[in-house]
Amino acid sequence: MxxxxxxxxxxxxxxxxxxxxxxxxxxxxxxxxxxxxxxxxxxxxxxxxxxxxxxxxxxxxxxxxxxxxxxxxxxxxxxxxxGNGFSLAGDKILLVGGGVGAAPLALLGKAASKRGMEVTTLLGFRCCDDLLFRERFERIGELIITTDDGSEGICGRASAGLSCLDLQKFDQIYLCGPEPMMADVIGRCRGMETKIQASIDRYFKCGMGICGSCCIDPSGIRLCVEGPVIRADRLAGTEFGKYRRGPSGLKN
Ligand SMILES: Cc1cc2nc3c(=O)[nH]c(=O)nc-3n(C[C@H](O)[C@H](O)[C@H](O)COP(=O)(O)OP(=O)(O)OC[C@H]3O[C@@H](n4cnc5c(N)ncnc54)[C@H](O)[C@@H]3O)c2cc1C
Missing domain, CATH: 2.40.30.10 (Translation factors)
Structure with missing residues (x-):
């Protein structure tokens, strides 16, 4: 292309x-x-x-x-x-984002709201100065904010906000942000893995599924074409949350 x-x-x-x-x-x-x-x-x-x-x-x-x-x-x-993008399903959805990971979730939330879905958003930032798209998320539903330093919303990581929510009521949970945050959220939602979609970041080169730079060990999922959005049950037993490969293919 x-x-x-x-x-x-x-x-x-x-x-x-x-x-x-x-x-x-x-x-x-x-x-x-x-x-x-x-x-x-x-x-x-x-x-x-x-x-x-x-x-x-x-x-x-x-x-x-x-x-x-x-x-x-x-x-x-x-x-x-x-890539594939998120797939919208159900009536009540939860968006969980960290930092610039809020970007694709804002577009997703708008599409969901247009379809009449009930959207709840949980966003984590380092501090109040890093907040992104507050108005965009407030327009489409409830917004919960966490900051690492407590300067806005709940003090702590995004996962600290999960305790305010009854996770079982959501038909789908959508994640985008730092991998430790996404792995933590998935770990706290045991048994719900088939309802969680995560946008995963790896080193992309060709964007066409040819070079193998973005493959997930040991499944070989090519994130640039089969992802970047992967259902959480497909991440079990993979490198996700443990390591990633850099531009040379070495683990880091
Ligand atoms: C599917 C996907 C969606 C992304 N969406 C966003 C987004 O919406 N907004 C945003 O700010 N960033 C996003 N990123 C991350 C963004 O691609 C990197 O921040 C950017 O490539 C850094 O390039 P650089 O030359 O400025 O930094 P460099 O100094 O070259 O690298 C800094 C870090 O950026 C990452 N990076 C560098 N090159 C690549 C690459 N080709 N592929 C993946 N990661 C790379 C590596 O982790 C590296 O350690 C996304 C990454 C992926 C895989």
Missing amino acids: RPKNAQIVEIVRETANVRTIRFDLDLNPVPGQYLMVWVRGVDEVPMSMSYRNGITVQLVGEATRAIFDLKVGESLGLRGPL
């Missing part, structure tokens, strides 16, 4: 190190699908879609720095939307 040229029409500063970039293309993604974002001359990196025409980027290294340096009117190359 050749990259499509996308011109930047809007840049929103969400927090000190997170920005939303909106394009002149409506890509109509399934929530949870991602784009391979080609920053010309720098790298091509995976980013979940946070809007039908946008991504929300956390500054971590070279490619994301280069995205932060772009201005309205400049462009990126986009392959996608790629």
Whole structure:
């Protein structure tokens, strides 16, 4: 698949190190699908879609720095939307996100609310300055916030907020965020694994299921095409929550 040229029409500063970039293309993604974002001359990196025409980027290294340096009117190359995305099911759903993992959940929550589903969201951040998409989530249902330092909402990790919720009442639980957080939530929801969908982050290179960079040991699930969203029962006995492979294939 050749990259499509996308011109930047809007840049929103969400927090000190997170920005939303909106394009002149409506890509109509399934929530949870991602784009391979080609920053010309720098790298091509995976980013979940946070809007039908946008991504929300956390500054971590070279490619994301280069995205932060772009201005309205400049462009990126986009392959996608790629991958499977979340599958909406049931009447009552719970979204659990950590940090920039809130991005694809915001798009998912909007789609669920449009379908008349009851949406509850639990989001964890390091501190109140890192909060993302508060209004978007409040618009679609109940929002519970946790912060590591207690500066907003419940003090503690996202999983600290689970104790406020009767998990059995949810038909599906959707996760996106740091892997230890997702593994912790899955561990606390024993017996509900077939109702949990997690968006998993690995080192993506081709985005086409060819190179094997994003395979999950020992199942061989190619996250870039069979994921990034995987049902929790398929993660049992895998590397998930234990280790991941870096760009060279070595475990880290
Ligand atoms: C399916 C998927 C969806 C993602 N969605 C988002 C999102 O919505 N917003 C967001 O801010 N980030 C998202 N990421 C993470 C994002 O791809 C990395 O932060 C980005 O690639 C970092 O590139 P860099 O050059 O700035 O950093 P580098 O300095 O190159 O790397 C910093 C860290 O970023 C990760 N990373 C680097 N390159 C890749 C790669 N090709 N594939 C996967 N991880 C990489 C590695 O963990 C690495 O240690 C997503 C990752 C995946 C796999």
